[in-house]
Amino acid sequence: MEPIYQFATPQSIKNQKAEQSNQTAKEQQPDAQHTCNKAACERQHKGASTLLTLALVLLCSVALQTAALAQTAMVFDGGKKSAKENKSDVAIRSLDDITFPAADFKRGAYLKLRTVYLHVPVSKFKLKPFPANSSAETRAELDFLLYLQKTRNAEAINRTETMAAVYYDPLTTNPTDADYTRNLNSLFYIGRDLGLWFNPEKLPVTAQVLQHVIQDATYYIFSLKNDYNRPRPYQLDSRLENLEAPGHASYPSGHSSTSHVHAYILGHIFPEYQDHFLGVASDMAFSRETRGVHYPSDSEAGKEFARQFVHELMKSPKFRTDLEAMKAEIARVRAANQLTKK
Incomplete structure (x- = not known):
């Protein structure tokens, strides 16, 4: 079959x-x-x-x-x-591809600054990467900035205008420059509550030390900005009405960084006032968020950079020597300007 x-x-x-x-x-x-x-x-x-x-x-x-x-x-x-x-x-x-436009970067000279106290590579400073542009964290930050924009009033705006002018440019060193006085006085903003005596005229040694410190800090801050190249908040959300348009990338915040550097150094000299100095620095950082030019994570990164920067600064023999001279000058001038008791 x-x-x-x-x-x-x-x-x-x-x-x-x-x-x-x-x-x-x-x-x-x-x-x-x-x-x-x-x-x-x-x-x-x-x-x-x-x-x-x-x-x-x-x-x-x-x-x-x-x-x-x-x-x-x-x-x-x-x-x-x-x-x-x-x-x-x-x-x-496409959203994550957005960076700070190279054509808008106006601080290239800061990347060539000579440092005075620190001579470590930029990689020495470890900042965690900022949240991706498309992340929920960044969206939450942008929504917070939109809330600040909605609630800011004329008084708040005027206050942030004043604080926006508090920064030190290491390239403005000529006394005949129209911006020289504002520039130098910025170095004394965080400690201004110590008294009227806390100023560059009465404290020339302190002024010089702080100039060197912020020159070093500026080099590292802008090198990090250049490396991270984070776009400004208003470049991700067109609804943000920024009150200025800085000519450099967002991360970390320069105002937060330098303000916290001042706060940590002054806190070393006046430990009893450290919390106050840090509070003033935080206010400075927050003013940048109110103006719509920084994310909260930029401010936090600035504070973290300052902590690491001052930690490295304390290892420099040259800085330690200059710090002692600065402390001696401050103690002398402070004592001379204290009210006598009767």
Whole structure:
């Protein structure tokens, strides 16, 4: 008995079984009756084989077409999903590709400053990377800045205007420069509550030491800004109405960094007032957020940089010597300006 083909149709199976039954019946008849013409038998066998072959080809063809349609449907559906994902990915990628525009960077000279006390690589200062532009953290920061923008009034704006002018430019060293006095006085802002005597005229040694300190800090701050190249908040959200447009990247905050450097140094001289100095520095940092030009994480990074910077500063023999001279001058001038008790 011949085997039934795996891909035979129901009809071909029925025909084959009928043929097998006929063959059995013929075998039970006398030899003379079931002897057939050789040519006729070959044609009969060839016809049956052809039918089975055609059935097999047809079934294979249907199976291949079904598989092809399924594959096509899968690719089409996947393509639609991929297109959606790609569109979202492109949007996120585009947002994360935004950096501070190189054409707007106006402080390239700071990257070439010579340091006085510190001679360590920029990589010495370890700041954690800022949140990605597309992250939930950055979105929360932007929403906070929008809230500050909504709630700031004229008084707050005027206050931040005053604080915006408190910064020291190491390149403004000519006494005849119109900005020289403002520039030098900025070095004494954090400690101004110590008294009217705390000023560059009465404390020339202190002024010189602080000039050197902030020159060093400025080099490292702007090197870090250049490395991180974080865009300003208003470059990510057009709803932010920034009150100024600084010519350098956002991270870390320069105002926060230098203010906290002053606070840590003055806190070393007046440990009893350290919390006060740090509070003034925090106010300075917050004013930059109110103005819409810094994220809160920029302010935190500035404080962390200042902590590490002063820690390194204390390792410098030259700074330690100058710090002692600064402390002696401050003690002398402070004592001379104290009210006498009667």
